[in-house]
Amino acid sequence: MPPAVVNRDDRGRATLRAVRIEQPLMLDGRLDEDVYEAVPAAGDFIEQLPRSGVPATEQSEVWVFFDDRNLYISARCYDSHPEREVVNELRRDNSNLVQNESISLILDTFYDRRTAFFFQTSPLGAIRDQAVVDDGANENWNTIWDVKSGRFEKGWTFEMSIPFKSLRYAGAGPQVWGFNVRRIVKWKNETSYLSAVPASYGTGAINRIGVGGTLVGLETPAQSINLELKPYFVSSLTTDRTAAVPFSNDLTKNVGFDFKYGLTRGLIADATVNTDFAQVEEDVQQVNLTRFSLFFPEKRDFFLEGLGIFSFGGVSSGTIRGANGPTDPEVPVMFFSRQIGLSNAQTVPVRVGGRIAGKAGHFSVGALNIETGDKSSAGAVATNFSVFRLKRDVLRRSSLGIIATRRAPAVGNDGSNLLAGADANFQLFDNLEVSGYYTRTSTPGLKGNDVSYRAKVDYSGDRYGLYGEHILIGDNFNPQVGFLRRDDFRRTFGQVRFSPRTKKSRTIRKLTWQADVDYITDAPATVVQNRELKGEFGIEFHTSDRFWIDYRRDYEFLPKNFDIATGVTVPKGGYDYQSLNAYYTLGQQRRVSGKVAISLGSVYNGTKKEITYTGRGIVHSRFAVEPSITLDWITLPYGDFTVRLINTRVIVTPTPRMALSSLLQYNDSAHTLTSSVRLSWEYIPGSQLFLVYSDGRNTFAGGVPGLMNRSVAVKVTRLLRL
Incomplete structure (x- = not known):
């Protein structure tokens, strides 16, 4: 029998009942309809941070309703000092919303503890949504939904409406979904959940679907045509x-469309004709003093639907990197969607493309085929890109999968570039992950040494952490539909962490001591390419400020001369250097926030000094300025130079x-x-x-x-x- 409204098990996980309503809610954020008096709310949120497992200090009430078209989620958020609320971000999908007063919810619509949809709002009625796959978020995914917020003398409220057509789920009729709700009270730097989650999961715990609660009583509408056309x-x-x-002044006009059709409630077919990316924001420039390529995230709408399904080996396929452990920059991305439609920093016409992505039982499937045109100024020829990805759910939160990609013609060749591989990801207990992959490429003119493999063990407890990884990339491994920072290397990496939380301090919340060892050779393990020893110490304050300092000793071998700057060439050979780096992050509850970093050390038989600031200044809740400054002073025996990179973003958000x-x-x-x-x-x-x-x-x-x-x-x- 479903609960009257909500009940909990002995681990603090809530089972909540959705209630059918006969009339749609009038979204105004006021919560003044009779249904709010007739149906009791779910409450008793459990604190995650700073004191895990105790009742939240501020009361929250949540309702879940539905009718034949929409799912409704409403909440009343009490606040003992509403005048202290931190509310200064209104841009759609901006990650700064985590630094505001906010409510987030997660819907595990397949109840597989692996895939889900995320929605977040604030007292200003902000809109943020994500697709979650294997605890990782595609932050650029968007769907259709609406929310209105309101205020009362003791806090704030909201009403949210999500059409069933905006969600993917197994089929029509009675449903059991995974469900959780997170509330952030930023002025207290407090995070609480409807269903308890461990402190070790940090601020991203809302995406840890496996520890969420359950939503019952919901009935989805009968299967109907699910078709979208977007000219x-x-x-x-x-x-x-x-x-x-x-x-000069070349006038162009174009029309095109995206087409989306639901083969089932969980499997979606997409097509695009004459795709245009005129709306995409400009990439923020980065300082690069290494000989390796930089990674930029995917921002184009067509490639964002189902992008998480194409992730392979624990690494994203084009969204923001860095969510899968400390070694991400060296791990290749087997499918990197920015290889399509972009060449030499120029857009290339995407003529036509199709994709199928979604869930079918215990399988996640993704298939993509896109044809791009030629563009002589970008050095691009007409090219076909194909990708196939299949994953099988195993155990409670683990998976096995395969991937294949093809690019024809290959870069600089008339033949085809092919890639095939398999991966495994095992989520064991609450904090242990064991994963790995094996892949091989085939490129005309390149024979042998075309393999890459990786094995990783990650224990990420709150107080202790242990991480180990080994990866190999052959010198002919060539994923031309992916992203490869470097080739011909073998890497062994280890990390240990001790991070106790203070119990009595009114200033300091958490201390962290961490040590890393990084050892990289060429693929045959005959030449040491890089070696790094690093020790770190960090302080997390109750105010959400953070201080971090680290000391590094490095060795790097340059196999050939390296043009580090215009007119400055570093000779090939081996180099030892060291650095001391300090960082301080100011919490966003301040009018002026951001991160200040200072680095002093040696590099390539010379010295390097660097100062960076990335920040945010609040003029009004709807008006902000985000400056960023990087200053480098490099003194080398081969020449001195200075790098200055300055950018400023000004944002106005009327709604x-x-x-x-x-x-x-x-x-x-x-x-x-x-x-x-x-x-x-x-x-x-x-x-x-x-x-x-x-x-x-x-x-x-x-x-x-x-x-x-x-x-x-x-x-x-x-x-x-x-």
């Missing part, structure tokens, strides 16, 4: 004086569905000044208007920077949901 129109005026054949942002970036080492202004307006849910201006200028000659390129674009989309 677009775009026009742009472009000048490019750096192209092989320079041009949760409208944002005006500008980005100004100055890079003195590249002698460039770039700027962009972007207006995005979701005029109805799922339909958008974009106005984008961008330009790039050359600062090398001094005086007024000369124009290199400029673009003005307008794009309109309209979602038709049947």
Whole structure:
């Protein structure tokens, strides 16, 4: 029998009953309908941080309703000092919302403890959604839903409506879903949950689906056509004086569409014709003083649906990296969607493409085929990209899978580049993960040494941590539909951590001591390429400020001369160096917040000094400035140079569905000044208007920077949901 409203097991996991209503809720955030008096709320949230397992200090009440079209979630959030609420972020999908007063909920619609949908809002009615796969989040996934917030003298409220068509689930009729709710009271730096979660999971615990509660009593509508068509129109005026054949004020117009059809409630087919990326934000520049490539995340809408299914070996397929352990930068991405439609920092026309992604029983399946056109200025020829991914759920939260990719023609070759591999991921107990993969590529002209494999063990308890990894990448391993930072290496990495929480301090919440050992050779293990010993100490304060300091001793072997800067070449050979690095992060409850970092040390027989600041200044809850400054002073026997990278973003958010942002970036080492202004307006849910201006200028000659390129674009989309 389902519970009257909510009950709990001995581990604090809640089972909540959804209640059918006959009339749709009127979304206004007031919670003044009779149903709120007739149906008792679920409450008694359990604190995760700072004191795990005790009742939350601020009361929260949650209701779940549904009708034949929508799922409704409402909440009343009491606050003993509502005037102290930290509410300064309104941009859609922005991660800063975690640093605000907020409520988040997770819906495990297949009840498989592996995949889920995440929704978050705040007292301002902010909108943030994600797709979760294997405890990792695709932060750029979007769907159609709505929320309205309100205030009362003792806190704030909200009402949320999620159409069933916006979700993926097993089928029609009675449902049992995984469910949890997180509340963040930022002015206290307190996090609590409807169903208890361990402190060791940190702020991302909402995505740990396996420890969530259960939602019962829900009935989804009968199977109906699930079809979406999203046509677009775009026009742009472009000048490019750096192209092989320079041009000015070139006017272009185009139309296209995205098509989405639900084969089942869990398996979705997508198609795209003449895909355009005019609305995509400009990448933020990064300082790179290494000889390896930088990684930039995927931001294009078409590639974000079901992206987590294509993740392989515990590494994301194109969203933000760094969520899967300390060794991510060295681990190859077997499918990196930014290989499609981009070449030499230029867009390449995507003519047509199709994809199937979703769940079918115990299997997760993803298949993609896309055809791109040629573009001589980008050095791109017409190319076909194909990807196939299959995963089988095993045990409670583990999986086995395979992947295959193909690119034809291969880069610089008339043949095809192929990749095939298998992976395994075992989530054991609450904090232990064991995973690994084996892959091989085939590229015309490259024979042998085309293998990559990895084995990883990660114990991530709250007080203790232990991490070990071994990875190999052959010198002919060549995933041309993926991302590879470096090849021809074998790496062994180990890390130990001790991080006790204080019990009596009113200032310090947690202390961390950590030690890392990193040892990299070439693939045959005959030449040491890198060696690093690192010791770290960190302090987490109750205010959410953080202090961190580390000391590193490094060895690096350069197999050939390295042009580290214009006119400065580091000779090949072996180099020992060391550095001392300190960081301080200011919590976002302040008007001015951010991270300050200072680094002092030696590099390539010389010295390096670096200062960075990445911050945020709050002018108003709907108006913010985000400056970022990186200054490097490098002194080497082969030449001295300075790197200055400065960028500033200004954001105005009149509503949760409208944002005006500008980005100004100055890079003195590249002698460039770039700027962009972007207006995005979701005029109805799922339909958008974009106005984008961008330009790039050359600062090398001094005086007024000369124009290199400029673009003005307008794009309109309209979602038709049947």
